[in-house]
């Protein structure tokens with residue numbers, strides 16, 4: 001195996017945590033098809049990803065937020081790749097989400113849709129966004145709404161160790177008051193009967209509002 005093939009295999013493996021199953025190779029192929037710095041970055045509230053054209057001989061750069069759900073990560077990656085490919089073909093002479101970009105995005109999306117591995121609602125939203133005559137923007141509202149359905153539900157759970165002393169929290173249907181640390185466990189008082197329990201610092205608990 002050449003070092004490039006080994007590198008590609010590693011990239012493919014590292015993508016499994018971020019992409020829906022079955023799309024790792026498709027994205028790795030893209031990453032290796034053209035010089036690009038692809039960075040998975042801490043979440044930014046203002047954008048899901050971005051493309052920056054190289055300006056001093058560096059590689060082009062694509063960043064994607066690392067906290068996106070797998071489908072959103074895939075679509076965002078393809079969206080930014082469409083910017084890269086459009087830039088390589090037309091430079092900065094065309095609109096960011098104009099006809100050229102749409103055509104390029106479509107070329108990237110069709111094989112993804114054709115895998116049949118995407119949920120039907122996402123498939124439909126993608127087809128809609130492709131046939132929509134209005135220029136798509138970075139945030140296609142209808143598509144984002146569908147993709148949001150796949151965000152993990154926020155459970156409201158936190159680690160016990162992250163709560164301040166004397167906080168109240170719920171665990172297994174009971175309410176407790178957090179006390180002192182003993183080794184790796186906190187002494188916690190069951191608020192219904194004042195009994196003391198040792199609860200592990202890394203237990204996931206639901207914080208309650210202190211009156």
Ligand SMILES: [Zn+2]
Pocket residue numbers: 079083096097137138
């Ligand atoms: Zn865009």
